[in-house]
Amino acid sequence: MEREETLPAATSPAAPTAIGERPLVELRGISKAFGHVQALQRVDFCVFPGEVVGLVGDNGAGKSTLIKIISGAYQPDSGTILIDGKPVTFHSPRDAMMMGIATVYQNLALVDQRDVAANIFLGREPTTGIVIDRRRMVEEAVQVLQQLRSDIPSVEVAVGLLSGGQRQAVAIARAVHQAAARLVIMDEPVAALGIEESRKVLRLIKQLKAQGRAVIVISHNLEHVFSVADRIVVLRRGRLAGVRRREDTNAAEIVRLIVGAEHL
Amino acid sequence: MEQDLQSQNLQQEASGCGTNSVDAILDELESTGAAELLTRAGPRGLRDSLQALLRMREFSILSATILLFIALSLATPLFPQLDNILLVARQISILAVIATGVTFLFISGEIDLSIGSIYGFLGIVLASLIAKFELNPWLALLVVVILGAAIGLVNGTVTTRFGIPSFIVTLGMLSILRGGALLASGGWPVMIKLPRDDPFLNITSGHVGGLVPTQVFWMIGVMAIGGFVLSKTRFGSHVYATGGNQEAAILAGINTKWVKTINFMITGALCGIAAALLLGQHRNAFPLTGTGYELDIIAAVVIGGTPLFGGAGSILGTFLGAAVLGMITNGLVLLGASAYFEPVAKGSIIVAAILVDTLIRKRRV
Numbered sequence: 001m002e003r004e005e006t007l008p009a010a011t012s013p014a015a016p017t018a019i020g021e022r023p024l025v026e027l028r029g030i031s032k033a034f035g036h037v038q039a040l041q042r043v044d045f046c047v048f049p050g051e052v053v054g055l056v057g058d059n060g061a062g063k064s065t066l067i068k069i070i071s072g073a074y075q076p077d078s079g080t081i082l083i084d085g086k087p088v089t090f091h092s093p094r095d096a097m098m099m100g101i102a103t104v105y106q107n108l109a110l111v112d113q114r115d116v117a118a119n120i121f122l123g124r125e126p127t128t129g130i131v132i133d134r135r136r137m138v139e140e141a142v143q144v145l146q147q148l149r150s151d152i153p154s155v156e157v158a159v160g161l162l163s164g165g166q167r168q169a170v171a172i173a174r175a176v177h178q179a180a181a182r183l184v185i186m187d188e189p190v191a192a193l194g195i196e197e198s199r200k201v202l203r204l205i206k207q208l209k210a211q212g213r214a215v216i217v218i219s220h221n222l223e224h225v226f227s228v229a230d231r232i233v234v235l236r237r238g239r240l241a242g243v244r245r246r247e248d249t250n251a252a253e254i255v256r257l258i259v260g261a262e263h264l
Numbered sequence: 265m266e267q268d269l270q271s272q273n274l275q276q277e278a279s280g281c282g283t284n285s286v287d288a289i290l291d292e293l294e295s296t297g298a299a300e301l302l303t304r305a306g307p308r309g310l311r312d313s314l315q316a317l318l319r320m321r322e323f324s325i326l327s328a329t330i331l332l333f334i335a336l337s338l339a340t341p342l343f344p345q346l347d348n349i350l351l352v353a354r355q356i357s358i359l360a361v362i363a364t365g366v367t368f369l370f371i372s373g374e375i376d377l378s379i380g381s382i383y384g385f386l387g388i389v390l391a392s393l394i395a396k397f398e399l400n401p402w403l404a405l406l407v408v409v410i411l412g413a414a415i416g417l418v419n420g421t422v423t424t425r426f427g428i429p430s431f432i433v434t435l436g437m438l439s440i441l442r443g444g445a446l447l448a449s450g451g452w453p454v455m456i457k458l459p460r461d462d463p464f465l466n467i468t469s470g471h472v473g474g475l476v477p478t479q480v481f482w483m484i485g486v487m488a489i490g491g492f493v494l495s496k497t498r499f500g501s502h503v504y505a506t507g508g509n510q511e512a513a514i515l516a517g518i519n520t521k522w523v524k525t526i527n528f529m530i531t532g533a534l535c536g537i538a539a540a541l542l543l544g545q546h547r548n549a550f551p552l553t554g555t556g557y558e559l560d561i562i563a564a565v566v567i568g569g570t571p572l573f574g575g576a577g578s579i580l581g582t583f584l585g586a587a588v589l590g591m592i593t594n595g596l597v598l599l600g601a602s603a604y605f606e607p608v609a610k611g612s613i614i615v616a617a618i619l620v621d622t623l624i625r626k627r628r629v
Contacts, residue, residue, distance in 0.1 A: 094517070109512035111505050113575040122505055123516030125498045132496060 022085050024049045024214050025070060025101070025183055030079035032065055039065040041238045042079070047183060052205060052215045054229030056222070058258055061235040063218050067185050070216070071103040072096030100182035102175035104189065108167055112160030116152060117141040119159050120174045144177045145169065148207050151200065165197030172204055176213070183214045190224055202228050222251045234258055324620055325569050325584045332588060336595040343598055350476060356564075356590035357479035358538045359557075360583060363564045364490040365531030367582045370565055371494070372524050373507035373574030374430040376419060376531050377558050378437035384554035385441040386412055387539040391454035391549035401456075401464035409536035415441070416532030420525030430528075438558070445551040454549045468544025479541050486534065491579035503527065507574025563610060564589055567617040588613065 023046035032040040040062045047053045057063050068074040069081070072090030080087050083099050090096045093103065110119050117137045118125075126133040141155040150169040152162065159170055168189055175184050186205070190198040198221075205228045208215050219225050225232060226246060234241040234257040242257040337344040362379055369376055386408040393404035419437055423430040458465055470478050494500035505513040506520040513520050543549055568585030570577025592609050 105515065107511075109509070109515045111508035111512050111575065113508045114501075114504060118501060118505075122512065123502070123518045125501050127498055130497055132498060132501060 021048055023047060023082070024084065026082040026085075027066075027070070028080045028082070030066070030069060030076045030081075032062075032069060032074060032076050038238050040069075040076070043235070043238070043240050045070075045233060045240070047214045047216055049182065049214055050209055050212045051230050052209050052217065052228050054225035054232045055216055055218045055235070056220070056225060056232060056254065056258060057235035057241070060237070061258075062238040063235055064187065065238075066235065067103070067187060067216060067218060070096070070183075071101060071185055073103075097178065100180060101185065102178060102181035102183070103185045104168070104171045104175050104187070106187040106191070108171040110159045110167055110170060113158060115158050116145070116155040116162075116170050119170050120144065120155075120177055122174065124178065140177065141173070144173045147211065148173055148176070148204050150204065163197055164193045165200040168193070168197075168201045169204055172201075172208070176208070181213060183216065184208055185216045187218050188220070189217060190219065190221065198224065222254060225254075226251065236260055322569055322578060322581050322584075324624070325567065325581055325588070325617070328617075329584045329587055329591075332591050332595075336591060336598075339595070340598045343595060347475075348594065348598075350480070352587075352590045352594045353480045353483075354477040355594065356586040357477070357483035358541050359561055359564060359589070360483045360586040361486045361534050361538045361541065362531070362557075363561045363568075363582045363586055364486050364579060365527070365534040366561055366565050367568070367570055367577055367579055368490070368494065368503055368527040368530055369430075369524075370570045370572065371507045371574050371577045372503045372520075372527050373510065374423060374524050374527065375562070375572070376416075376434045376528060377431065378415075378419065378434040378441060379531060379535055379561055380554035380557035380559075381438045381441035381445070382412055382415055382532055382535040382554075383538050383542075383557060384551065385445040385448070386536045387543055387549040387553050388445045388449045388454055388551055390536075390539050390543055391456050392448060394456045394458070395454055401458065401462070405464075405536070405540045408539060409533045412532035412534070412536035413529040414532070415535075416528035416530070417525060419532070420528035423528070424521035424524050442552075442555070445553075449549070449551040451551060453551075456543065456547050456549075458547070465544050465547070468541050470544075479545075482537065482541055486537065487579050487583055494579055499523070499526075504575060507576075509575070560589065560610075563614045567614060569617075569621065571621070585617075 025045075025047050027043060027045040029042045029044065030040055031038070031042055043062070043066060045066065055063050055066065065074060069076050072093040072095050075090070081090065082088070088095075088099065090099075096103075111122065114122075117134075120141045121137050126136050138155055145152055145155065148169060150166065150173065152166050152169060159167060162170065172184065172186070172189075175181055189201050189205075193201060202224060205215050205217060209228075215228075217225065217228065229246055232244050232246060232249065232254055234243070234254060236258060241260070244253065244257075333344075342348055362383060366376060366379060389411060390404050390408045393399040393407060394401050399407070415437065419430065419434055422428055422433045467478055468482075472478060472481065494503065502513065502518045502520075502523050505516065505518055506523045510520050513523075539549075542553065564585040565577070565582050566572065566585070567588055568577070568581030568583070570581060589610060592613060593606055596606055596609060597603075
């Protein structure tokens with residue numbers, strides 16, 4: 001447990017989403033169009049420290065666009081992004097990263113031939129003089145993976161030899177370490193995984209939450225969403241279809257929101 | 265009563281497929297076993313052996329080198345003599361110097377077919393600078409190293425900025441520079457007239473202690489620096505990442521275009537050094553020098569375990585690959601085989617090396 005204190009910028013494992021607490025990230029009236037396609041229309045969204053938000057919706061509902069705006073990959077046409085209550089503008093994912101927002105891409109962006117430590121430090125290798133500080137890389141990689149309670153046996157194993165869930169853990173570990181992340185965004189983290197591997201990833205998400213980090217999870221699998229999310233945000237055709245606390249809703253209601261009540 | 269309970273349990277299980285069951289499993293996982301699952305620094309267990317398999321690239325080429333050495337030593341007592349070993353070492357030196365740069369290129373996922381032409385062209389330029397323009401040989405060497413890097417810059421820029429495959433770009437450069445060498449020399453050899461004891465000649469192709477060729481030290485030096493950069497520096501790490509997963513490297517903020525371009529430049533610059541090592545030996549530059557040499561160099565790199573598509577490989581492997589080629593050439597001469605047989609043997613070794621590598625790769629999946 002004491003190890004968690006050494007983690008950079010991890011807030012204390014606060015009681016999740018006490019009412020009246022300030023959101024970590026808040027979006028107000030976000031709109032985004034691609035040509036004639038209105039991907040997002042005046043969407044409000046927020047996520048609190050230590051909260052897991054499940055973002056669901058049909059294909060083309062605007063989920064990906066929304067997280068790309070939060071992660072700095074897209075700039076909204078209109079609307080405001082607030083972090084800790086202050087308005088910000090992201091010009092690139094790097095800007096978002098500086099504010100502690102890290103994204104785990106669906107394809108994970110790992111180099112299979114390189115080992116776990118090298119992947120966690122990809123592009124940011126620490127050096128002493130001109131030589132890579134391999135010892136520090138290994139130590140910090142072990143540390144961050146232990147905090148995630150990952151079952152990766154060694155950080156000196158090539159990533160290509162790991163299972164799908166372990167690869168996901170490496171990508172998450174990189175996001176966490178890289179951005180000293182306060183918010184981790186995951187796009188379909190379990191889409192390609194088997195049951196056992198999915199559980200491991202869901203456990204990782206709970207671990208992030210326990211460390212006081214916020215998590216946004218996009219998933220098509222409602223069972224998974226219900227197992228980890230504190231709140232569920234539903235998008236439909238670029239608009240906010242509804243926000244529900246997990247304990248106040250059920251799968252049937254969420255499905256109704258996703259497809260639109262008129263269809264049932 | 266009992267039946268009731270059972271059916272209740274069943275019902276619970278059936279309806280509990282939602283939140284509760286997964287939660288329970290997660291909690292259970294967390295409370296048990298967690299300590300055993302913690303990540304360690306070093307390799308262990310099953311992964312250990314899998315990783316050993318991954319390292320097999322170098323292991324197989326190392327065993328092949330040793331086996332070949334033993335076989336040739338048994339076949340002819342002349343082979344393991346010190347002066348013969350040094351001869352082989354000198355014969356592979358120039359090839360190994362260029363192959364060091366090509367290893368960087370291959371790992372980053374690019375190829376350079378123009379190396380033989382760059383090498384030949386820079387030889388003509390170097391000899392002309394010394395013979396016709398009476399430039400200090402060291403200054404002339406500096407000029408051709410920079411010129412080689414500039415040629416690499418062109419190869420790299422056209423490849424990375426315009427998205428043309430390096431195979432095509434450097435195939436064009438191969439032809440351009442061969443023509444350049446012929447035009448610059450008028451088709452004739454260019455002879456340099458330096459005194460026999462000129463330090464340029466001694467340092468490029470003399471002998472240390474009257475025994476060990478200096479070219480061997482050039483090879484060791486270039487390969488040691490290359491190996492260090494590749495395995496110990498950030499740049500080396502970025503070379504592997506660029507060839508391993510370019511998209512991931514870009515997302516991680518690595519300028520993959522620049523990494524590749526620098527590798528083309530390193531390769532070109534090393535062709536300049538190689539040209540000087542050869543000129544020191546022959547004191548003549550021939551416009552057709554290096555014709556077909558690219559195939560030998562690429563063969564050494566590939567036999568050494570660096571895959572054509574990048575992401576893996578090492579300088580040590582390339583050295584061993586060059587050593588295998590050198591020993592085969594030398595061994596065939598000592599055994600009195602027809603010189604016409606040498607290309608057959610080399611070609612067979614290349615295919616065999618790739619075959620072994622492919623079989624290992626298949627097993628890995």
